[in-house]
Amino acid sequence: METKRALCSSCDIYCQVAVDVEDGSVKRVRATDPRPLKANICMKGVHAPAGFRHPDRVLHPLRRVGARGSGQWEQVTWDAAMDDIAERLKAIIDHYGPEALAVSTSQWNTQTESGAGRRFMNLLGTPNWISGVALCAGNTAAINRMVYGWFPYPDYPNTRCIALFGHNPRQHSWTPVYNAIRRAQQKGAKLIVLDPRRSENAEAADIWLPLRAGTDAAMAFGWLKVILDEGLYDQDFVRTWTVGFEAFRDRVDTFPLDRVAEITGVEAERIAEAARMFATNTPGVIPWTPITDQQRNSTSAIRLHCALRALTGSLDVPGGEVLHGFHPQIISESALELHEALSPEQKAKQLGSLTHPAFTYRGTEALRGPTKRVWGHEYANLVSGSYMANPTAVFRAMEEGDPYPVKAFITLGNNTLMSFANMSRIARALQNQDLIVAVEHMKTPTAALADYILPGDAWTERSCLSDGFGWTAIQRPSQKSVEPPGECRSVYDFWRELAVRFGFEAQFPWATNEAMLDHRVAGLGMSFDEFAEQHAYHMAPPQFRKYETTGFATPSGKVELWSSVLEDLGFDPLPYWRDPPARPQGYPLDLFFGMRDDPFFQTGHRHVAALRERVPEPQAFVTPEDAAKAGLDAGDWAYVETPEGRVRLQIALRDDLPNGLVRVPHGWWKPERLPTDALSGAWDHADAQICPDDEDNLDQEQGIPHLKGLPCRLKKAE
Numbered sequence: 001m002e003t004k005r006a007l008c009s010s011c012d013i014y015c016q017v018a019v020d021v022e023d024g025s026v027k028r029v030r031a032t033d034p035r036p037l038k039a040n041i042c043m044k045g046v047h048a049p050a051g052f053r054h055p056d057r058v059l060h061p062l063r064r065v066g067a068r069g070s071g072q073w074e075q076v077t078w079d080a081a082m083d084d085i086a087e088r089l090k091a092i093i094d095h096y097g098p099e100a101l102a103v104s105t106s107q108w109n110t111q112t113e114s115g116a117g118r119r120f121m122n123l124l125g126t127p128n129w130i131s132g133v134a135l136c137a138g139n140t141a142a143i144n145r146m147v148y149g150w151f152p153y154p155d156y157p158n159t160r161c162i163a164l165f166g167h168n169p170r171q172h173s174w175t176p177v178y179n180a181i182r183r184a185q186q187k188g189a190k191l192i193v194l195d196p197r198r199s200e201n202a203e204a205a206d207i208w209l210p211l212r213a214g215t216d217a218a219m220a221f222g223w224l225k226v227i228l229d230e231g232l233y234d235q236d237f238v239r240t241w242t243v244g245f246e247a248f249r250d251r252v253d254t255f256p257l258d259r260v261a262e263i264t265g266v267e268a269e270r271i272a273e274a275a276r277m278f279a280t281n282t283p284g285v286i287p288w289t290p291i292t293d294q295q296r297n298s299t300s301a302i303r304l305h306c307a308l309r310a311l312t313g314s315l316d317v318p319g320g321e322v323l324h325g326f327h328p329q330i331i332s333e334s335a336l337e338l339h340e341a342l343s344p345e346q347k348a349k350q351l352g353s354l355t356h357p358a359f360t361y362r363g364t365e366a367l368r369g370p371t372k373r374v375w376g377h378e379y380a381n382l383v384s385g386s387y388m389a390n391p392t393a394v395f396r397a398m399e400e401g402d403p404y405p406v407k408a409f410i411t412l413g414n415n416t417l418m419s420f421a422n423m424s425r426i427a428r429a430l431q432n433q434d435l436i437v438a439v440e441h442m443k444t445p446t447a448a449l450a451d452y453i454l455p456g457d458a459w460t461e462r463s464c465l466s467d468g469f470g471w472t473a474i475q476r477p478s479q480k481s482v483e484p485p486g487e488c489r490s491v492y493d494f495w496r497e498l499a500v501r502f503g504f505e506a507q508f509p510w511a512t513n514e515a516m517l518d519h520r521v522a523g524l525g526m527s528f529d530e531f532a533e534q535h536a537y538h539m540a541p542p543q544f545r546k547y548e549t550t551g552f553a554t555p556s557g558k559v560e561l562w563s564s565v566l567e568d569l570g571f572d573p574l575p576y577w578r579d580p581p582a583r584p585q586g587y588p589l590d591l592f593f594g595m596r597d598d599p600f601f602q603t604g605h606r607h608v609a610a611l612r613e614r615v616p617e618p619q620a621f622v623t624p625e626d627a628a629k630a631g632l633d634a635g636d637w638a639y640v641e642t643p644e645g646r647v648r649l650q651i652a653l654r655d656d657l658p659n660g661l662v663r664v665p666h667g668w669w670k671p672e673r674l675p676t677d678a679l680s681g682a683w684d685h686a687d688a689q690i691c692p693d694d695e696d697n698l699d700q701e702q703g704i705p706h707l708k709g710l711p712c713r714l715k716k717a718e
Helices: 048-052 078-096 116-124 138-148 175-186 216-229 235-241 245-252 257-264 268-280 298-311 361-375 391-400 423-431 491-501 513-524 528-534 564-568 624-629
Strands: 002-008 015-022 025-031 062-064 073-075 101-105 129-131 161-165 190-194 207-209 408-412 435-440 452-455 464-466 476-478 589-595 619-622 637-642 645-653 661-665 708-716
Touching: 002 476, 025 048, 078 101, 078 408, 078 435, 078 452, 078 491, 101 116, 101 391, 116 129, 116 491, 138 298, 138 361, 161 175, 161 216, 161 268, 161 298, 190 268, 207 268, 216 245, 216 257, 216 268, 216 298, 235 298, 257 268, 361 564, 391 423, 464 513, 476 528, 491 513, 513 528, 619 624, 624 645, 645 661
Parallel strands: 101 129, 101 408, 161 190, 190 207, 408 435, 435 452, 589 661, 619 645
Antiparallel strands: 002 015, 015 025, 062 073, 062 452, 464 476, 589 708, 619 661, 637 645, 637 708
């Protein structure tokens, strides 16, 4: 039996696990440390090998031979597939220009290709890259950079207070964060949970604030009102290291606690109690939360979180949130992506950058110089979220040709059809393409609409290097445990083969993924294999308050409470609150999108029998009272409807929700419905089809959809 050290990418947390191998096959995946609150592994990682051995896994390149979505395929060779893909892509570019190619990836792919995808795109000349990180951490990273030049990472072992805005890490979801919070509590850290439901973390909290879904920004204003009025902030830091404090304070003063209580539904006294706890138990942390990422006031809420960290003395200090920067000896993916190779003219064509520029090249242009001054490089693509196109704008260009046509689409491990708002638009956009290539394990609903499905490898079948998606300077290796089955190949291989066919071989001198990894760690004086054997992780000794030497990586060199970047882009330089749109008649309930079932990640894992047994059907969580009003009981099938459409879900009764709130799961489809249903039930169950992407439901600066608190109704299904 041989054991390899690997990073599980069954989700995007990348837990370090041990993989036991015998006779060239994975026998077991287990935690590297089995002790309670140290065992960073979940059921998805334990059962991952079963998913990789699934009989329906795509093992050879497939070319569509019938109508798009007909489910008719023929097996071809990799060379034949890549030759045809390159030829067709060249024809599209010759006719429409390089910007006619758009690419969508998942988080795990961005961290396994060493920047190869963006490198190819930047050499080719297209800025139109999108990902789920547009509404999950990548957008948060981009907004954090506008405030203080990096996306900080919590120092859980030394913190004195943790504030969870809607985030609910559990034993089988965000497992390392769950363990870190529990260990911090054992050491005396306070826990404040802000969540409409009585979540697992709310049960364990010192204070639980059951705010209305989607009111995070208003709640943060309330906290800041208490902290500033009562002088519970670091006044020396404010004087020396912030700009715009007086104007910021004036804006906060427009949110007295009675107004905040009315918006959030939480009593003023409880809001004040929580604010005092956070401000008097410092340093504290506000861990990244996908909840705040997905609201029509997302940019303001994220900026207010930044202000809470900075004003309470919790920024870049032990026990607070640390600004990591780049690893000094290992080449970052940001550097490998060659953003400098993309011309200003092509960057200006990035879709969505004129209307919603926050995480586009246009939105981050003012940070290039400060980033170079502080971190040594002009481009810092943190969590892949700093140089993205806007997803809605990309799908509109694919569907309508506005402002120009996008006619080629590459999707890598990203079930694009179901991963963004307005699934109906995405479906029309995909049908309007001249070329779609999907690199996948399974025939997902998105892959079903492709011209080619190329078989990707799995995390036990490749080596890779993780730095938390550029978020941290902690580099962790993952060793290849077994050979990929059939003709499965790495994403790096795909991009390099395409690059060679486009004449970019000189810019891709690393013939293999392993050669690229050797190049990245060469500054340590060793090969990647040597690095992986010797180091579970590698980082330079941490340094704190680095801004005292370098300043912050913002145009002013300070924490920008008044954002010069947003002001120059034509937006309010201060955080603000937008009231929700008027509720349509006949939709009395609020809808919370994005509920994650523990056995699954995003749209994945529904084909793994041991996981599917735990949640065999897609469920909507409803209170008994709301179900009774709709004539529903536990186990009934119902339609959850919004003005955008409806999905069919099974009712599960929950008493941990407030009345009036419905929670629906993300990303449901049923692989077992193949081959008779090429889209595998996506039109029945996928929440993306009831998510609107109209301007009134988008965050103004980012253009991401509001998914927390949309109007909905329940109807019994036939």
